[in-house]
Amino acid sequence: MSSTFWLTLYVLAWPVLVAGTLTYIVRAFTRDAKEAKKEGRSII
16 A cells, blocks of 8 residues: 555544544543532532
């Protein structure tokens, strides 16, 4: 396969990795915020 194919695949993989990481962080933060609210404490 040509190097153009691999370069394109590499460039297109970054947004997928970033979106997955951001989704994981947001979900964890939301879960912690809900738990803190339920316990009546500040998340900070």
